[in-house]
Amino acid sequence: MRKRLSLLLVCVLAFGLLGSSVALANKTVTVWAWDPAFNLYAMEEAAKIYNRTAPDVTIEIIETPWDDIQTRLTTAVMAGQTNSLPDIMLIQDNALMKNVIDFPGTFADLTNSGIDFNLFADFKVGLTSVDGKNYAVPFDNGAAISALRVDVLEQAGFTLADFTDITWSDFIAKGKVVLEKTGKPLLSIVAESPDLVMMCLQSAGTWLFDEDGEVFLANNEALKEVIRIYVELAKSGVMVQVNDWEQYISSFTRGTVAGTMNGCWIIGSIVQPEDQKGLWGVTNIPRLETVPNATNYSNQGGSSWVVRADSPNRDLAIDFLAKTFAGSVELYETILPSSGALATYLPAGDSQAYGVPHEYFGGQAIYADITQYAALVPQVKYGVYNYEARDAVGVAIAKVLAGLDIDSALREAEETVKFLMDF
Amino acid sequence: MAKPTSLKLHTKQNIVGWAFVIPASILIFTFFFYPIGKAFLLSFQTGFGANAQYAGLVNYKRLLSDNTFKTSLVNVLTFLVLQVPVMLLLALALAYTLNDHKLKFRALFRTALFLPCATSLVSYSIVFRSLFALDGFMNALLLNLNVIQSPINWLANPWTAKLVIMLALTWRWTGYNMIFFLSALQNIDRSIFEAAIIDGANGFNRFFKITIPMLKPIILLTAIMSTNGTLQLFDETVNITNGGPTNATLSISQYIYRLSFQYSPRFPYAAAMSFVVFVLVGILSAMQMRVGDKR
Incomplete structure (x- = not known):
């Protein structure tokens, strides 16, 4: 009797695990990023917007400090265990080229993914592309x-x-x-x-x-x-x-x-x-x-979203980014007032939210000013x-x-x- | 007639013994010795991942011309030569004082001195960094006592930065070493001292002719452990000075970390560097054994 019971228990557990892992594999996009008040908040808002059209997709956001992302990324690629990495990662712009060149094939080439990179600030596209190919969806502004x-x-x-x-x-x-x-x-x-x-x-x-x-x-x-x-x-x-x-x-x-x-x-x-x-x-x-x-x-600082090339959710992850960070003015309007997360997505710069005077700065419309600065930043390559x-x-x-x-x-x-x- | 199926007692005990030893051994071999072996092979390669190739002693030769490596080596050796003897002498003196059974509140003092060892390396380093900040506690104290006229920028000057690291190390590790001395002192038979007193040996002679020789194995142990710890220094220098100023407190371990994870990854070269540290620890320990262990 006891044997049969434990067998049953094992079966239930096994099925449970199997069931949940199947569900995860299809419908969950995992994300690593740092800074809860800024990047994680933006990601959560993006998930809300995406879930309106795709309610069955879960965006799982895991807070990971930048130093840890770099360490884990290096370790995973070196050990050939890229499946331990998430579908989407936030990467510092000053380390992006290094990672793309040192770890070829790790990040998805987004050039022909349907994302229009002309809609982002020039200098930022320069920082996120290597040999004319785009490897990241530009995010925050470091003007x-x-x-x-x-x-x-x-x-x-x-x-x-x-x-x-x-x-x-x-x-x-x-x-x-x-x-x-x-x-x-x-x-x-x-x-x-x-x-x-x-x-x-x-x-x-x-x-x-x-x-x-x-x-x-x-x-x-x-x-x-x-x-x-x-x-x-x-x-x-x-x-x-x-x-x-x-x-x-x-x-x-x-x-x-x-x-x-x-x-x-x-x-x-x-x-x-x-x-x-x-x-x-x-x-x-x-x-x-x-x-x-x-x-x-x-420009000083700033980071961008990359997609893991060999992820089973690769296309889903790209679609998510395309419809939010590279396609939703609403997202940038939502995150700007509460976190001050300025975009490099140019259509968002025309939004009303950017022209609002900021009381901390004596009523100066700082976001509109900074968006103008961003457009004038000289383009350089940070290098490997x-x-x-x-x-x-x-x-x-x-x-x-x-x-x-x-x-x-x-x-x-x-x-x-x-x-x-x-x- | 003995039963043919039952094992002899000796064999049985042997099997039980092995059963206890094997699980731990397997874990140690897979997660400790195997990676060490792999790292050793790695140190003879160039490139990484699928492109790795054996290239002989290239990485070791390269070390000879690496100025940053030399700087970091000199830094840790400086810490070793200046800080370890002071710390061990201090630990010995404290242990000897606290072993005096006429001393009141012994338990309190012992706890207080051992307490730093219970703090995390990172948190105490951050506390030290703020103590020695330009507008930190140390400057405020020294200014108020009129010892200095203007605040000292401790962490911006190579030698004062080194001094802060050494002070921090001493604060954190003296109590740890003291506990070893204390337990060894308690194992020395009191009758030896009583006999010495009857024979007319004064305190000075008792300390140098009895205590020190009897503590020799422990002094050796703490010296080797401290040497090992100093050569692998990481947490303190990363958190107090981040290797600065001008790499004056950069430790070998931090350079290895930079080469592996902050710079374009150079795992084979970093592995070679860690084997040099390994060999250095071996040589220094052997030297200490030669000098200290006359059994």
């Missing part, structure tokens, strides 16, 4: 902004307009005045994090690698100019260096620093303290005056060895600040990157 405390500027006799369409030497000169009159620096930055440097480089349409993908540091005049600016910012006190991200955020939320320059996603952190409501303003970043083709526009070069440039900057000359520091950095590329 660079210069966010400043208008009240502090006024104390020093300036307005936001004085910091719009200016050059870096202009910025430093005015920053010194602000520092002298109010005691507040205009910028803070995490020491050895080359984010600001990279942002300035992209604003001039150059990068750490040239068009052939060769490392381009030692003879990169734009980079030298950026490092000179960086050193001047640091030495003059207009920019303070802090040791980690939390200190960086608290430097402007506590008001010890009167501004920040970063990708526009930083707005999510700026709007935290209630007492600074209405005191902020957003404008474009300064340009490099000695570098040809320099602009006041750049972006992280190697980033770290090397970070070390070079620290060495220059400690007294080494720029040329030697960059020569060392170039050698380090070359060594890491040459396998």
